[in-house]
Amino acid sequence: MNTTTTTNTAHLTPTNETAPTSVELAASMAAAVRHRYGSADSVELERVAVPTPRRRQVVIEVEASAIDRGVVHLMTGLPLLLRVAGFGVFRPKQPVLGSDVAGRVVAVGADVGRFRVGDEVMGVANGAFADYAVANIDKLVMRPANVPVEHAAASTISGITALQALTAVGRVRPGQRVLVIGASGGVGSFAVQIATALGAQVTGVAGAANLESVRALGAVHAIDHRTTRIDEIGSTFDLVIDIAGRNPLRRLRRVLTPTGTLVIVGGEDGGRVTGGIGRNVRAALLSLFTRQRLTAFISKESTEFIAPLAEMLADGSVTPLIGARTDLAGVSDALDRLERHGVAGKTLVTIGGGS
């Protein structure tokens, strides 16, 4: 898909006297674009200008990216709260979708320090469903040599959410009993593996079709959310990672030990305006009056969490669950499929023929 015809390097600032600041880039590129909020029909393959890096940014030739629920939210502009949170009130500020990225640095802006043209990187980019994407260097790490491009591309957004939910927020400890609700999805498939790697005993809640893969990820028990309510499992847990299902707080508290921790990550169907943020607020307030710790958080996209995730990919303690694959032209259909039917783990978007 990439072409190398027209030079697009005039904007670049050298970072030192010897390293090249860009390879020769085409002026335009293919991208999965939408100009209004809406359904997957609004996403089309277009040719757009290749982005240019600002200070502390690089341009990446994208080898692969991935789809998760967050992309669906940015596509629909729902809940409405996210529009006022900076993504564009009436129309999306960034027409190109996609955040997960793995690829090669092809241009560097000023003050990028550790990155050079030619570096193989992974992390979070702005508009990754495209031949080229710009990324802030504080959201990128070098891709470990033994981590395939596809694994790196399918991991960051969901993996760092799971990592933060379990560690920075959930403070998981070896030997604890952890309940992951939504265990077969993007975030949950990482949460099961990371909790297991950290020595916890995991029970995963997912749909019947995905229970086997939840066990394969490391869960000791796998429960079908269509047949068993969480308070019918018959156990209590030191840590509950609530990713899906929108169980009421009182039910979530019933499956926690008296001093257990609840971490609310997400959950669909929370309402068009706020996405059901009221449950998070109620949890924080209630937490002041109980020995249970009831929390919610927004994932921080930072090398602070991307670097340890990359290490876990490199040492084999986590591997992304890739439930579907597409290319740039198939992004619209893949988003439609995720929205309507769900996908186990992540949908990989192959762009530049990565290894």
Ligand SMILES: NC(=O)c1ccc[n+]([C@@H]2O[C@H](COP(=O)([O-])OP(=O)(O)OC[C@H]3O[C@@H](n4cnc5c(N)ncnc54)[C@H](OP(=O)(O)O)[C@@H]3O)[C@@H](O)[C@H]2O)c1
């Ligand atoms: N706080 C943050 O910063 C943050 C970051 C990322 C994502 N999120 C949010 O987290 C949520 C999950 O994201 P994701 O990418 O993991 O989504 P996903 O890939 O669609 O996964 C959803 C999971 O939920 C399961 N599920 C569906 N209905 C359920 C129910 N009634 N009870 C229990 N489990 C149920 C699905 O299981 P089956 O398909 O097997 O039925 C699947 O395992 C979304 O709401 C997203 O917006 C929040």
